[in-house]
Amino acid sequence: MTTAPLVLRFADVGRDDVAVAGGKGASLGELKRAGIRVPDGLVVTTEAFRTAVAALDPGQRVTALDPADGDAVAAACAGLRATVEAAPLPPGVVEAVTAGYARLAGECGQADLPVAVRSSATSEDSAEASFAGLQDTYLWVRGADSVLEHVRRCWASLYSVESVSYRLRRGIPETDLAMAVVVQEMVGARSSGVMFTRSPLTGDRSVVAIDASWGLGSAVVSGDVTPDTFVVSKVTGEISRRTVATKLRWHQPDPRGSGVVESDVPANLRDVPSVSDEEIAELVAIARRVEAHYGCPQDIEWAVSRTAPPGETILLLQSRPETVWAEQDAAAAGRTGAAPAARAYDHVFDLLGGKRPSEG
Amino acid sequence: MSQVPGERSFPLPSQLAPVPGAEGWEEMYPYFSRFQPEDDQRFWFYNSMHFPEVVPAFDGLTSEIPYTAIGANTARLFSFPTTLGIEYRIVHGRVYITANPVTDPAQVEQRLAHFQERAGHYYANWDRLYGEWQQRIEALIADIESVEVPRLGELDDLEVVTGARGYASNHLLREEFHRCIDLYSKMWHHHTEFLMLGYGAYVVFFEFCKRAFPEIGDQTVARMVAGIDVTMYRPDDELKKLAALAVELDLADLFVEGSDPGKVLSGLAGRGDAGHRWLAALEAAKDPWFNVSVGDGFYHHHLSWADDLTVPFAALPRYVEQVAAGRSLTRPTERLAEERERIAVEYRALLGSEDERGAFDQMLGLCRQVFPYIESHKFYCEHWFTTRFFQKVRGFGRLLAERGVLADADDVFHLRHVEVEDALADVQLAWASGGQELGARHWQPIVARRKQVLEALAGWSPPPALGPAPESLNDPAVQMLWGVTDETIETWLGAQELDEDTVRGYAASPGVVEGTARVLMNVNDIGQIREGEVLVCPVTAPSWGPVFGTIAAAVSDIGGTMSHAAIVAREYGMPAVVGTGQATARIRTGDRVRVDGDRGIVTVLR
16 A cells, blocks of 8 residues: 655646645646646645545444434444544644645745635545545645644535435445545635636537636525626627626635625625626636636636735636536537528528528 | 507607698608508607708608618518518608518528528628729719709800701700709619618627627727728828828918818919829819718718818827828728737637637628728719719709799709709700799798708707617618617607706717717818817718817717727727717816716716
8 A cells, every 4th residue: 555645735736736736736746837826836736635544434324324213324324524623633643734734834935824624525526526626625724733623624524414315326436435625725716706708508618608706606606695697708809798797695715714795795895886897807817718728618717816916816716527518518519509501691681581580 | 560559559650749930841752751640550750860950841851862772672583581671651851761681581581592592692792892882882982973054045056056956945854853863863873782681790799799709899800990091081191191282392381270271272273283283182182082971971961071171180280290200190990900800819718619600700801801892882972973063953943043033052952853853844945935933932941941841950859769669670681781779769768867968879989088078060160179178079981081180079969889980989098978969069168077988878067
């Protein structure tokens, strides 16, 4: 058995490292390699998970459960989570995470650097990823001890009732279980959001669809705010749809130093677009680079930094392949079903001949 | 389109209240242009794009003749499968239209067979036929230019007798006037000859792009198709050349903002050889390039640059200043062509299959083949020919004024064309008999009255549509013919729900800017425009070209995404909202406005 590192820097991972760094970690490393601006960070690898969690052998208790017995599952999960969160960590893991955090903090010039701690699942199964992953983003975490605590919470999320029940029902073996955790410099976001490199509504691949709102992106992802939406042509940069929403709530770093608070958006910002046309253009340019790099449509989280120097304000927090339309693409050979005609003007006869293309 | 008035209805024609002070307006227009009781059952919409103003009596011809031509083209010549022609009605001086769709599948099938044969002939031989069209239209222009208003002297010219012509010049009064009308009719037939087929090709490509790229903007499709060396840009280009020449000949000091053209011309005449060279260049440029109307050729009072030099001379000082400052005014045609190609290539690459790419190539290729006609015919038809046409009619008006029938030459435009014939007959008879024309007593009170009626009608706000709203307008040929879609009708139905600081129109050129509005009702005032202002105007035509180098955005009452303002705004990369119907009424000079060219919305920021 080889010993993989317990902690890796973003710069050290790429898209082939999902098994070690999880999907999120591998993707962030890959973006960095591709020259895309992402907040720097480190990955607490699946090796660390195995060293720290697998040693507690929670799998054995899970395997013994009957998925139909809800009470038993709930009780077991509560116990398992408490164990994972509270059991003493192996000194090697503590050392590696503490050193990694210190190094990152040192490079960013702030000893108690605020970071986001996010689970990074290795599974390709998006449903499982959504149980185990989505809820586990801890923002504005400061100090190595707090980072360690939140890393363990991410691990523990694998033993949530939903996650465990899912594995039991699907018969996913506990021995395959692994999770990496991403620790990433926090961006003081003036605005943030999500963008798709195709229209989520129509699947149109010629546009980038952007959702944007004030403050941290968690407000957009969680649905706490109706974001501004923009649909922009990749080819011309034209903003073909622009809906500036009334943005009532935002997420901001807790002024007490760590964590996030939700509050009302000041009245003077509510109806103002949360990104400028220049920023939209830059987002689109970045989206196109990322899509080209991966060779398929992407679903991207981004932020506009409050503090970064001009020209470097836009940062990506995550990018993953878009899946919904990808499946439909595979099924259809082109959206229109159009094909060359004997003569170019036969197309006119088809359209003006009273037979709509959708019917013909 | 026949329907029982339901909930989704616009006002019915029969319900329109009379306009105070405009009683008797009906006599200005032919009987067949009046709403009939059964017209309440049909959907009509106000053709504000072509007829933004009250139509004077003579100008009723500019709806009567185009609709005889366009319907003949679609219904009887090419046999468009799903549509016959357009019917029009005039109420309170405004033109409303409706289309006659063909809905019986058997009839559609029959018409399609003819359409394939007939339209197929034109498409298959497009370049040759278009080349011939070019010659025909130039011959028509030469014909209208050759119309002469006869000179009625004390005696007819000696040559009439010695040449044994055999008829006196009063005969020619009728013949030459008829020639004007007949040539105008023929011009409109040629105008529509290629137009609907051209639009057909465009609609095909447009529909395909919308299906392949549901989010694509209308303007983006237009940009892939747009021509580069378009005749429409020539008038403006000629002005730029004249500006460069003024600088080269050291005459720049004469071109200062706000100068009267007459003063500038006399100043030039006093500058010796250089001045004369410039004036000669002006004369050379004028014919034909100054035959651009300040409107779209549907009103006699939309004069051309050639008729009134105010517009070109208001634009020259700024061009002269730019040339003197070393700035190039030449349109970057190469860059535009490359950009057009890049956009098409990138969209093509985004298509999902080789088959789609093959279809895309065919449709775009056909569009680009037909587009030179669509973009250039306006200069020849609505501008050059029509300028000449109105000049000639004005010439007959001058004769009627000289003979005392009318008080003023332009009063001829307050008579219907058949009434003009009456007045001319009066002159023919009086000249022949040695008696006195009787028209002064008859026509002058009528003209005076009609001027009052026009003024009263100008204050009427025409509803965008009349009659029951159609369930859906999903036939592409009908949409194309009307220029109206379901979306437009929904917008009209919902228009009253918009707040008063918002004006909605067509998103004609992308981008969003805020700026100070400059409302110009007349192109003659373009000298008032300041750098960075938002132009708000009733309609823009090629003669507005010069202002686009200065403004930050353009808003018009009239026009669609293929209108002149839209095309030029896209080229200059500035936001534009056109076809708002009411921007000039709702926005005032000095207002701070936001022009959203992406969504077609103009907001007054108060």
